[in-house]
Amino acid sequence: MKHKYSIFIVLTVAIGLLILTTHKTKTLQYFTNQGNIFGTYYNIKYQASEDLHHVIQEHLQLVDRSLSMFNPHSTISKINRNEAVELDSLFIEVYATSQQVSELSQGALDITVAPLVNAWGFGTFEKKHEMDTHQIDSLRNLVGYQKLHFDGRHITKDNPHMLLDASAIAKGYACDVIASMLQQYGSENYLVDIGGEVVARGHNKQGDKWRIGISTPEDDPTAQQQSIQYIIATDTICIATSGNYRRYYYDGNTKRSHTIDPRTGYPVEHSLLSATVIAKGCMQADALATACMVLGTQQALDMIESTQDAACYLIASEGDSTVVLTSSLWSMYVK
Numbered sequence: 001m002k003h004k005y006s007i008f009i010v011l012t013v014a015i016g017l018l019i020l021t022t023h024k025t026k027t028l029q030y031f032t033n034q035g036n037i038f039g040t041y042y043n044i045k046y047q048a049s050e051d052l053h054h055v056i057q058e059h060l061q062l063v064d065r066s067l068s069m070f071n072p073h074s075t076i077s078k079i080n081r082n083e084a085v086e087l088d089s090l091f092i093e094v095y096a097t098s099q100q101v102s103e104l105s106q107g108a109l110d111i112t113v114a115p116l117v118n119a120w121g122f123g124t125f126e127k128k129h130e131m132d133t134h135q136i137d138s139l140r141n142l143v144g145y146q147k148l149h150f151d152g153r154h155i156t157k158d159n160p161h162m163l164l165d166a167s168a169i170a171k172g173y174a175c176d177v178i179a180s181m182l183q184q185y186g187s188e189n190y191l192v193d194i195g196g197e198v199v200a201r202g203h204n205k206q207g208d209k210w211r212i213g214i215s216t217p218e219d220d221p222t223a224q225q226q227s228i229q230y231i232i233a234t235d236t237i238c239i240a241t242s243g244n245y246r247r248y249y250y251d252g253n254t255k256r257s258h259t260i261d262p263r264t265g266y267p268v269e270h271s272l273l274s275a276t277v278i279a280k281g282c283m284q285a286d287a288l289a290t291a292c293m294v295l296g297t298q299q300a301l302d303m304i305e306s307t308q309d310a311a312c313y314l315i316a317s318e319g320d321s322t323v324v325l326t327s328s329l330w331s332m333y334v335k
Contacts (some may be wrong), residue, residue, distance in 0.1 A: 026050075030189075030205040038068060038170060040195030045204070046182050047189040059181050060174060066090040067170040069114070079155055080114075080163045086153050094166055094173050095150065097283050101169075102145040105291035105303055110262035114163035115142045120267060122258040136265035143262050172240050172286025175199040179282075197240040199282045209233040217243050217273035217315050217322070229315065229324075232334050240285035242293045243274035259293045270296040271316040278333045279310040288312070301327055 026049035033044045033053040037060045044056060066075045066088050078085040087095075098111045116139050147158035155164075171194045178192045179199040189202030191210050200210040213228040232239070244259055259268045275292035279285035288310055292300035297316045304312040304327045311329040315322050 037064060038167075038174070038195065039070060040171065042174075042195070043193045044178060045191045046187045047202070047205075048182070048185060048187045052182070052185055052187075055181060055185070056178055059177050063090060063170065063174045063177055067094060067166040067173070069165060069167070076164050076166055079157075082157075082160050084154075087150075087155065090173075090177075092150075094169055094283065095155070097173075097287060098166070098169055099145060099148075101284070101287040101291055104306070105288075105295065107145065107263050108261070108294035108299075108303075109168060109287055109291040110143060110145045111164050111166060111168075112143050112145055112148065112162050113260055113262040114165035115139045115161075116260045116262065116265055117165060117258075118163070120258075120260055122260070140265045143265075168242075168290040169283055169287045171195045171197045172238075172282035172284070175238070175282040197282050197286050199238050200234060201236055203235060209235050210237075212237065212239060214241060214276050214313060215243075215274070230313065234334070237278060237333070238280065238282040238285050239276060239278050240282055240289045241274060241276040242286075242289035244268070244272075244293065259290070261294050268294055268296070271318065272297045272300065272314060273317055273322065274315045275300060276313040277304065277310055278312075278330070279307075284310070297325060301325060 028047050028049055030045060030047050031051050031053070033042075033051070033056055035042055035057070042060070046052070064071055064074065067090065068074045069076060069080070071077060075085055075088055075091045095111070098109065101109045102111070116136075119135070119139055142159055142162045144158075147162060148164075149156045149158075174194050175192045175197050176199060178194075179190065179201070182190045182192070189204070191200040191204070192198065198212055200212065202210075204210055210233070212232045212234065214230040214232070216227040216229040242259070260266070261268050272293060275289045277285045277289040277292065279288060288304065288307070289312075291303065292312060292314065295303060297314055300312065300314060304310050309329075310327075311333045312327045313330055314325045316325065
């Protein structure tokens with residue numbers, strides 16, 4: 001009996017080793033998964049032993065159910081309707097980063113900016129209102145990240161009419177989520193692109209570094225005419241770009257950008273056309289890029305320098321041409 005038991009153990013171990021060996025020796029190949037989420041596209045390339053698109057979609061839906069204002073059942077939508085809701089871990093992580101960047105940027109990034117964004121016609125339903133000083137002052141009473149209170153499980157608002165909008169950070173966060181998922185599945189080579197925010201690691205199918213382009217800021221709301229200003233070849237990066245050259249409209253002779261300054265209530269009017277930020281995480285890069293576009297060129301540079309671990313590439317107008325300004329760490333990240 002003891003002899004038969006020993007044979008059983010040996011066979012069990014052998015079968016286990018065979019399964020493990022078979023799993024490890026599965027052929028790795030590159031996959032490309034594409035689709036739409038958060039009102040934009042995703043394009044994800046990765047090396048793995050199997051197509052993981054269904055897993056990617058599951059993780060994207062988790063982010064959508066937490067942060068999408070277009071999803072009436074999302075956590076953020078329930079908060080905006082003042083429903084009792086226990087916050088999920090995704091929302092808590094995004095909220096914490098948003099508040100940190102709000103402090104760093106002195107309110108240039110503000111998760112409560114939604115009433116102003118909606119009123120100017122750039123929000124969830126994009127219905128533009130006729131705006132005057134009185135209306136803007138009234139809406140500004142509903143804006144202010146300091147007017148939110150978090151007790152570890154719930155959010156309370158000083159005014160029930162306040163609305164939260166995580167669009168300035170959600171795409172970057174989703175990139176981080178998918179990159180983490182791919183690593184958990186053993187992928188060492190991937191590029192995650194969600195609406196232009198990117199996390200990349202390793203190499204592409206040809207064995208080369210990933211190549212990421214920064215677009216030339218040209219007025220083109222259709223996004224059909226894209227030229228590349230700068231190309232980064234990299235094997236590790238978290239990068240996000242924000243700009244005023246895609247979403248805008250003309251109010252008489254005044255160009256109204258989709259970037260709203262939460263502190264003034266008005267669309268920004270300065271020379272900064274686009275801000276590209278590299279950071280340790282894409283969520284942070286996304287938030288910082290938005291804050292840069294609110295602040296303008298010099299204040300944006302000062303803010304990025306103060307982080308000591310982020311870098312930026314700014315394109316600003318100068319007369320009839322453009323000028324590029326970079327922070328001190330930019331060359332270290334893109335060397």
